[in-house]
Structure formats: structure tokens, C-alpha cells
Amino acid sequence: MVYNPNWHRHKYKAVKTEIDGKVFDSKHEADVYAKLKLREKAGEIQDLQLQPRFVLQDGFEKGGKKYRKIEYVADFQYREKGRIHVVDAKGYKTDVYKLKKKLFEKKYKDLTIEEV
Numbered sequence: 008m009v010y011n012p013n014w015h016r017h018k019y020k021a022v023k024t025e026i027d028g029k030v031f032d033s034k035h036e037a038d039v040y041a042k043l044k045l046r047e048k049a050g051e052i053q054d055l056q057l058q059p060r061f062v063l064q065d066g067f068e069k070g071g072k073k074y075r076k077i078e079y080v081a082d083f084q085y086r087e088k089g090r091i092h093v094v095d096a097k098g099y100k101t102d103v104y105k106l107k108k109k110l111f112e113k114k115y116k117d118l119t120i121e122e123v
Contacts, residue, residue, distance in 0.1 A: 039083065058081070063110040
């Protein structure tokens with residue numbers, strides 16, 4: 008078999024990057040993480056979380072079929088001056104992301120997804 012370097016490429020040309028033993032889906036996401044870690048260390052932000060999950064629709068059963076819950080998984084969440092920030096390091100906005108963002112914005116009225 009011939010090795011093809013394109014087999015391991017992400018379809019949006021993102022390159023997986025590791026920082027602090029954590030693997031990020033893209034260099035951009037890793038860069039955002041590094042900046043947030045510095046801000047946390049400086050005391051500017053608190054409670055930095057990676058991959059926080061938000062339920063957009065609960066699972067349910069209909070006609071004997073079970074449907075799983077629908078979740079939005081952000082890249083980061085942190086607190087700054089009492090306010091919660093939900094951050095997504097976006098390079099490309101898929102149709103699925105756009106739909107989940109709309110559902111998130113409706114359900115979590117006190118939060119907003121910050122795209123960086």
C-alpha cells in the first residue's frame with residue numbers, strides 16, 4: 008500500500024495541535040487556548056473549561072423509537088468579572104454549527120457564543 012499524506016488531513020485543512028498534553032482540532036483553537044491560559048494565570052479570567060457541553064434538546068421516545076439528546080459542545084468557557092463567556096474558535100461555520108448556534112441562542116438567553 009502506498010502512503011498518501013492527505014489521508015490524515017482534516018477536511019477543512021485544520022492541523023491537530025498539542026499543548027499541555029491536550030490535543031486541539033486546529034492550530035487556531037490551540038492558540039486561543041494558550042491565550043486564555045495566560046489570562047487565567049494572570050488572574051484576568053477564572054474557571055477556564057475545555058469542551059463544555061450544552062443540551063439543546065433532551066432525548067425522547069416516539070413511536071417506540073428512542074432519539075438521543077442534541078448537544079452543542081463549545082471549545083471553551085470561562086468566567087470574567089462574574090460573566091460567563093462561551094467561546095468557539097471557528098475557522099469554518101458548517102450548516103450544523105449554524106443550526107446549533109441558533110438553538111443555543113434561543114435556549115440560553117443569558118449566554119452568547121463568542122466566535123474567535
